[in-house]
Amino acid sequence: MSQMQNxxxxxxxxxxxxxxxxxxxxxxRWVESRFGASRTPVRAALLRLExxxxxxxxxxxxxxxxxxxxxxxQIAVYREAVEVAALRLTCTLQxxxxxxxxxxxxxxxxxxxxxxxxxxxxxxxxxxxxxLSGNEFLFRAVRDAMTRLSRARWLEVRDEAALGRAWxxxxxxxxxxxxxxxxxxxxxxxxxxxGSRDRLVTSLRNDRRGLRARGFAVVA
Amino acid sequence: MSQMQNxxxxxxxxxxxxxxxxxxxxxxRWVESRFGASRTPVRAALLRLExxxxxxxxxxxxxxxxxxxxxxxQIAVYREAVEVAALRLTCTLQxxxxxxxxxxxxxxxxxxxxxxxxxxxxxxxxxxxxxLSGNEFLFRAVRDAMTRLSRARWLEVRDEAALGRAWxxxxxxxxxxxxxxxxxxxxxxxxxxxGSRDRLVTSLRNDRRGLRARGFAVVA
DNA sequence: GATACCAATTTGGGATACCAAGCTGGTATC
DNA sequence: GATACCAGCTTGGTATCCCAAATTGGTATC
Numbered sequence: 001m002s003q004m005q006n007x008x009x010x011x012x013x014x015x016x017x018x019x020x021x022x023x024x025x026x027x028x029r030w031v032e033s034r035f036g037a038s039r040t041p042v043r044a045a046l047l048r049l050e051x052x053x054x055x056x057x058x059x060x061x062x063x064x065x066x067x068x069x070x071x072x073x074q075i076a077v078y079r080e081a082v083e084v085a086a087l088r089l090t091c092t093l094q095x096x097x098x099x100x101x102x103x104x105x106x107x108x109x110x111x112x113x114x115x116x117x118x119x120x121x122x123x124x125x126x127x128x129x130x131x132l133s134g135n136e137f138l139f140r141a142v143r144d145a146m147t148r149l150s151r152a153r154w155l156e157v158r159d160e161a162a163l164g165r166a167w168x169x170x171x172x173x174x175x176x177x178x179x180x181x182x183x184x185x186x187x188x189x190x191x192x193x194x195g196s197r198d199r200l201v202t203s204l205r206n207d208r209r210g211l212r213a214r215g216f217a218v219v220a
Numbered sequence: 221m222s223q224m225q226n227x228x229x230x231x232x233x234x235x236x237x238x239x240x241x242x243x244x245x246x247x248x249r250w251v252e253s254r255f256g257a258s259r260t261p262v263r264a265a266l267l268r269l270e271x272x273x274x275x276x277x278x279x280x281x282x283x284x285x286x287x288x289x290x291x292x293x294q295i296a297v298y299r300e301a302v303e304v305a306a307l308r309l310t311c312t313l314q315x316x317x318x319x320x321x322x323x324x325x326x327x328x329x330x331x332x333x334x335x336x337x338x339x340x341x342x343x344x345x346x347x348x349x350x351x352l353s354g355n356e357f358l359f360r361a362v363r364d365a366m367t368r369l370s371r372a373r374w375l376e377v378r379d380e381a382a383l384g385r386a387w388x389x390x391x392x393x394x395x396x397x398x399x400x401x402x403x404x405x406x407x408x409x410x411x412x413x414x415g416s417r418d419r420l421v422t423s424l425r426n427d428r429r430g431l432r433a434r435g436f437a438v439v440a
Numbered sequence: 441g442a443t444a445c446c447a448a449t450t451t452g453g454g455a456t457a458c459c460a461a462g463c464t465g466g467t468a469t470c
Numbered sequence: 471g472a473t474a475c476c477a478g479c480t481t482g483g484t485a486t487c488c489c490a491a492a493t494t495g496g497t498a499t500c
Contacts, residue, residue, distance in 0.1 A: 027450085027451065027452085029450085029451070029452090037484085038484060038485045038486075039452090039484090039485080039486085040263070040483070040484055040485075041483080043260070043263075043264065043452090043453095044263065044267055044483095048271075051268075051271045059492090060451070060452060060492065060493090061451075061452075071356075074355045074356055074357050074358075075357055077305065077309065077355055077357070078302070078305075078355065078357035078358055080305070081301050081302050081304075081305030081306075082298070082301050082302065084301075085297065085298075085300070085301030086301075089297065135294045135298065136291075136294055137294050137295055137298035137365070138297070138298055138301065141298070141302075141361065247480085247481065247482085248481075248482065249480085249481070249482095257455095258454055258455045258456075259455075259456085259482095260453070260454050260455070261453080261454065261455095263482095263483095264453095279462095280461080280462070280463095280481070280482060280483095281481070281482075
C-alpha cells in the first residue's frame, strides 16, 4: 500500500478511535513524525480527511473536528432522506436474497458479541442497507454520514436496553423490506434514525461536562 | 487568494466550461505549466477536484471524468431524495419571505436573458432552494450534485420550449411552497427532477455520436 | 505590575530535486 | 517483414528545502 493511503488510513483510525480527541490541534509536522511519512502524503491525507469532515482548518493549521451537536441533528435529517430513499429503491428491486444477507449479518451477533463490536455492526447495518439500493450516491451519502457520526456514537452512553432496542428495530426494518412493505419499512427506518438521534444528542448533552473533562471539544 | 485555491478554481472552470473535454488526460506537469504553479498546489487542486467527481484517477495519471449516463440517472434519484427532503423541511419552516427571494431571482430572467445564463439560473434555483432548508448537508448534497451535472446539462440540446417548461416548473414549485402545500411542491419537484433527467439522458444518448466527434467521452 | 514591542521559533504554503514504474520508439534478430 | 527486447523519456509519488506569516516568549518601558 502506498504511503499516502497508509497515512490517511492510520490517521483516520486514530481520529475515529478517539486516540486524538475532538478539538485537538494537529500540525503537519507532528503527523509526519508520527507516521514516518513526509509532507506530501501527509498533506494529501489531511485534505482527504477534511472533505470527510473529520478535521477542519483552524485559521492556519488543523484541528480534529469537535463534536458538533447541531451538526448531529442535521445529519440525522440528511440520513433520513437518503436512507429512506435507498430503502424504497431496494424494495422496488425486489431483491430479497440480498436482504437476507444482512439479516444473517445481524443474526451473527448475539449476547456474546463484545460491546465494541456493536458499534461497527450498528454502522454497517445502515451502510449495507444503503448499498443494496444499487445507487452509488445514496450509498456514499450514508457511508460518509455514518463516518461523521462514528465518534459521537462511540461517546454515547448506551445501556443494554438501548442496544437491544436498536437491534430489534434493525430486525423489524429488514422484516418489512423482506415482506415487500416499503411504506412500513420506511416509517420504521425514519423513526429509528430520528429516535437514535434524539437519544444520541440527549446523551451527549447530559454528559457534556464529562466529555470536556476528557479533553473532548463539544460545541452546541 | 492563495495559489492553491486559484489553481483549483481555474481548473474547475476549465473542466465545467468544457475547455478540457470529458475523457481528456491530464498530467500534473501540464497543469503546473498552464497555471504557473508548482506541484504542491496542483496536487491539492487535483485531490479536491477528484472528490468533486470532476476528475478521476486513470491507473497512473488523471482523466477528466467522462460523461457517464448511468451516473446521471443515479444522481437524479439522489437529487430527488435530498431536494424533496430539503423542500419539505423548508415548508415546515414557513419562511415565505425567503421563497420570494428566489421567485424574484427567477422573475429577473426574461426573454432577453442570454441563453448561457439559463444554465446558471437553472442550477442556482435548485441550490438556493436547498439552502432555504437551513440544513447544511442537504444543501451541500444538492450543490455537489448540480456541479456533477453541470457539464451534461451544458451539452444537452435544449430548445426554447424545453427551457420555458423548466422555467414554468420552477415557478410552479415555488408557488406551492409559498402556499404551504408541501405535498404538491414535493410532487412537482420530483416530477421536475425525473423529467429533466429523462430529457437530459435522451438528449445525450441521441447526440452521442456528435459528442464523440467533439472529442468528448460518453460512457453508458 | 501591566503592557507594548521585538526577536526567535514554529508552521503551513510553495518550489524543487529525486526516484521508481511504466510507456514509447527504435533496433536488432529471426 | 514481424516480433522481441532494450534504452530513454515521461509521469506520478516522495522527500527536502525555502519562505512568509503568525505565534510565542521575553524584555524593556511606563
